Amino acid sequence: DDEVHVRQKVAEVDPLEVADFDRELRALMQESLDSRKLELRSRPTINMMIPMNVFEGPTKEHHHGRGIDGESGDETIDEGSGGTKEIRVKVLVKRGNKQQTKQMYIPHDCSLVQSTKQKEAAELEE
Amino acid sequence: EDTGGDDEVFEYGKGDFTEHACRYCGVSNPACVVRCNVPSCRKWFCNSRGNTSGSHIVNHLVRAKHKEVCLHKDSPLGETILECYNCGCRNVFLLGFISATTESVVVLLCREPCLSVNALKDMNWDLSQWCPLIDDRCFLQWLLKVPSEQEQLRARQISAQQINKIEELWKTNPDATLEDLEKPGVDDEPQPVVLKYEDAYQYQNVFAPLIKLEADYDKMMKESQSKDNITIRWDIGLNKKRVAYFVFPKEDNELRLVPGDELRLRYSGDAAHPSWHSVGHVIKLTAQEEVALELRASQGVPVDVTHGFSVDFVWKSTSFDRMQGAMKTFAVDETSVSGYIYHHLLGHEVEMQMVRNTLPRRFGAPGLPELNASQVFAVKSVLQKPISLIQGPPGTGKTVTSAAIVYHMAKQGQGQVLVCAPSNVAVDQLAEKISATGLKVVRLCAKSREAVSSPVEHLTLHYQVRHLDTSEKSELYKLQQLKDEQGELSSSDEKKYKALKRDTEREISQSADVICCTCVGAGDPRLSNFRFRQVLIDESTQATEPECLIPLVLGAKQIVLVGDHCQLGPVIMCKKAARAGLAQSLFERLVLLGVKPIRLQVQYRMHPALSEFPSNSFYEGTLQNGVTINERQSPGIDFPWPVPNRPMLFYVQMGQEEISASGTSYLNRTEAANVEKIVTTFLKSGVVPSQIGVITPYEGQRAYIVNYMSRNGSLRQQLYKEIEVASVDSFQGREKDYIILSCVRSNEHQGIGFLNDPRRLNVALTRARYGIVILGNPKVLSKQPLWNGLLTHYKEHECLVEGPLNNLKQSMVQFQKPKKIYN
Ligand SMILES: [Zn+2]
Ligand SMILES: [Zn+2]
Ligand SMILES: [Zn+2]
Structure with a gap:
């Protein structure tokens, strides 16, 4: 087996990059939610039956x-x-x-x- | 250089490069990757964070504003687009899992609107524990695995900035790769090589453009080598093929024709002959500079014409393609080399590892001479380490040591051992020694070199294929006979012949203990399914890094690089690439990274008087003599050495250097005339031509000496013709009893050019076994510190002389103060 121990420098994550990324991620979440709220005013039909054989x-x-x-x-x-x-x-x-x-x-x-x-x-x- | 056959188009490493590799980091474990499902994108990304806060897939989705993904077909859920079980919404930023209240059944459900539909509450679903698909900027790890630490370490180390840049680039060019980000402009200097690389992708980014530069230069050089008005002497080879003999004048050091090279012969036609051309391989280069070209097609050859032919070089990209392919394999295929070797080659700090193997009781091998202490030490320590460097100064028996190492490796039962070197000559020598130990050796030659004679023909794969079964029952043998008689086979027979041959080749190769080939030859398609855990590369200091990589990426877990970084390195023709560091071998970089080479310390070549200066100047005085003065005395040879028992002299020359006819090289007529006198003196005293080698750094001088000796030599012309006159560089790795070195440069105002490289001087001084004569101008040479040292050494030992050969006197010539000279 190929086990190798590499002395790795600790990857430093730039806090500014993290902040920027989080902002964009939150924006994307919010935008996704908002769009659904606007689009789907009518409630979808529910089709969530669990097939019986799953319970076998x-x-x-x-x-x-x-x-x-x-x-x-x-x-x-x-x-x-x-x-x-x-x-x-x-x-x-x-x-x-x-x-x-x-x-x-x-x-x-x-x-x-x-x-x-x-x-x-x-x-x-x- | 070695190139493959013509009949096979081989895409390097096809199949190794998975489409579903993470486009950021290259991880391709199906359980760890998903495909972005946006039709214009469809790129794959993994779920590791690497050096960023979010995982690669989440990074991509956020930066590209894409929202749908599809799992890999080999992932636990199979090829599945992630979507809401109820409404089919595919926006991963809205999806999460819920579970049934009674059973361990889970489904994906979107947060809006399905999760807030009241009707669901009445069913079997527990909505209170909705669990988002993307959590902490990462996909749920039980759904999409995070690559292991090992996988991540072997992957490309991409930064957040690079991610942002490539995402930006994809908006205009969806097929752009990370390499495109680093591509230098046309006129930019290439990125120079460095000591350490983040990952194999960065390595590739540095070396790929350098190899490209060298390939372009090589192509340009070779294709511009067309020669007209060539006179042909026709012949027929043993295999019934047409062979054309002709003189292909070479102008400079730059292009050396070697057996296996492909040339096109053309005839423009005349009243009696239509225009004609054919391609062939160089199968031989005679001492008289004649080229033997075996033509591929024997039909329609104008054999009754002898004058007015033209010759062009047919450039092949094979060797460069294989280097590029090896670098790619190194990056994307994590089985290409072990993790230890991968990180070590890239200069990462790796915890020392030992190879757990029981050591043999004695380190020599059958059929080889007894090993000396430093050789035993080398064999012993190599067998215990995954990466070793062996430095073999001139004449220290590195071939024997290498053969002993290979013998013990093969006996460890870890599969076949791969043995390579950059040059065919070195591979042949090593193959012969290894075979002497009793191991089963296959020497794999490029198809283009099969007609080239080899000292180890019986070990070559093509020979073994022909002689495996020569009974009448063998269909392959019958077809081969037919082909030899007729020259060609019918297309169905040819097909059958090729298939049988391929099978036989595989059978023979697989049964060998050791496969020997050039570094480039290790990329031969015939080895593409072979794996080699143990690889030894001889003369590795004469190969470029990407060249060395070709044999290594076939699964290496233990590698041995043999060479001598105090002798000449690889020949790089493109100055730009050389400046950027392509001429530095992997061996040298590993030395710089702190891998200590094991040095072989006893030399068996040179008369002790000849080894003294090289030992002190290049090897810190560590070179010991394994030969005595007595063993290097040649009774009956009457040569006017100034000091008996010191067969060395520096013959002071004051003749002028000239620019050669080609305008790019140098010659020195006085020195050439004196070389002839020295050669004649040797010959008269009983030395035979094969014992003498004349070396000079300049092609102009080399050609002039050959010409001058055959015209003006006072003995039989044939004797002079048999004397090898060659460049210093082409003499590396070889030896002669007597060496005459003509330095040529004699201009007080200019540098000494080629002679300025200490490694070239080392090579020049260490070729002779019995005696050396150096011709040069001390006034000019003494400006260079190393030459100054050499001259002082000769002077102190009363070997610096001038005057007629039959009346040599100590020279009182004044040396100049040494200073650093840059050329
Ligand atoms: Zn996408
Ligand atoms: Zn990735
Ligand atoms: Zn839904």
Whole structure:
């Protein structure tokens, strides 16, 4: 294996550049929000049903570890990511009108999964 | 120089350069990059921050005001445009993830309006934990990985200013590259080389324009070398091909025709012959300056005509293309060299690494002479280090040492060892020595040189292909026979022949322990799928950096550069490129960076009296003699050396220098006449022509001496013709028993030109084994400090003489005070 220790000079980030960049980033965010508020006065229709097969318990995935559409999610599994615990999630995306899920691992401490876990914990206690 | 075949068009490193590499830094890990989805842009960027506050993709989106991205097909989510699951909005600045309240299912949802739609709250979604896609100026790292520290270190170190500049440039030229930012104007001096480089891209930015300059100059020079009124002597080679013999007069030191060069022969036609031209390769250069050109096509050759031909040089860009390709590979392909070597070559501070290998019990190798202490030390320490420099002063056995190193490397079982040198001569010598250890060696020659005879023919790939299976059963052999007999094959047979040959070439190359080729030859397409962890480059101080890089970027983890930075460096013809530092070898830069070369210390070439001055002047007095005075005495040779047992003399010359007929070189008639007298004296005393070498820094003088000796020599003409008369530069790496050095310059008001370079003087003084005669004007030469030292040395030892050869007397000529002379 090719391990190399380079004595690196600490990259100095120019504070003026940071300030300038942040200004532009905020402007872009704001502009994006504003444009949507103006454009979409009418509320969009909601089409957020989670396909039932996603809920077809974990057992199925245990067997072959595949997403519902048969595409492999195996390569996403990042076993070697040190001590930080990771949680497996299914990311639901649309391809045209077709729904697909892919497995991903997200950090344990991500706010996204905090509430789910709390709920699970609560359920376990019952 | 070596160039590849004509029948293959090879795009260097094609396939290595990924389209999806981050346009800022070059990182190309699919899990780390996304494509900007704006149709006019479609550029890829990674999620590392590098030297900026935001990640590269976020930098791009902000600076270009682009808002959509698409993931890579090999990323965990596959080729996916990031969009709101509900409304399809693709503005990444609005997107974030939410998760289902009951299951570990997440979706992307836009902040406005979908997140604020009340209806969603009633469904299974937890809207309270909306998690923005871009957080802290970076994409969510679990979605788009941040490249590892190693990946980032190997990437281009782009600054915020550069990002702003290139984004500005993309607005008018979407295909612009970072290199375009640094491109010098047409009349600008090129950026000079430096000691340390931020990254391989900066390295490329410096060297690529220099190589371009040199290539342009080389092309211009060579293509202007057309010669008319050439007289041909026709012949047929063993392979049934037409060979044209002719004299191709060269004017100056600048263009040296070498075997393998391509020339076009033309005949404008006459009443009986149509106009005709054909291209061929130089297969031989005779001592009489005759060129042997093997023509590619043998049909329609006007063999009954002998006069009135024209010859042009056919310039090939192959060697320069390969250097450019190697630099590109070095930058974009992180497997090209190990991380340690990558950072070390760029001058980054790297923690010392040792190679973990069990050392052999003895460091010599079978078939080679016993090694001396400094050679053993060199072999031992090289085997333990990823990067080593070996300095081999003249005659110190660097070829044997190199061969021993290669032997032990090959025995370590880390795959094939690649052995290179800039010149074919050096590669042949090394191949021969390595083969003597019993290792299986393949000497890969450029296709254009296959007809050029080689002392190690049996090791060459083309020879081995021809002789692998010569039984009647071998189809390749049958086709080869047919081709040799007929000259050509039918197109289907030719196809079959080529395929069989390629397979056989691969089979033989793969079974070798060691592959030997020139540095440029390492870029041969036939090696493109080979990987070499261990690479040794001999004569590396005579190669430019990009030339050295060609063999290194094939996967090097352990490299050995052998050379001597106290002798002449690479020949750079373009002054602009030379001024900018292209003539500095990688070996020299590594020395400047603090890599200490291991010096071989015992010389086996020169009579101890001859090694004394070079040792003191160029090697801090460390050169020891491995030969004794007795071993360098030549009984029966009666030459008027002023001091017996000191076979050296400086023969004071006061003749005038002249400008040669070509107007660009110098000659000195008196010196030439005296060279002939000395040669005659040697010959009369029993020395044979092959023992004598006449060297001079000037082409004008070289040509004049050859001419003068054959016309005025008092012995048989043939004897003089057999004596090699050459430039100092072309004698580097070689030796003769007796050397006669004609200095030529004799003008008190001008500099001494070529002689001013100490490294050239070192080379000139260290070619002789038994004796040296120097002819020159002490009044002129003594102005230069080093020459002053040499003259003083000769004077102190009573070897500075004048008068007729049969009555030499100590010279009382006064030296000038030395001062620095700039030419
Ligand atoms: Zn873009
Ligand atoms: Zn990047
Ligand atoms: Zn939406």
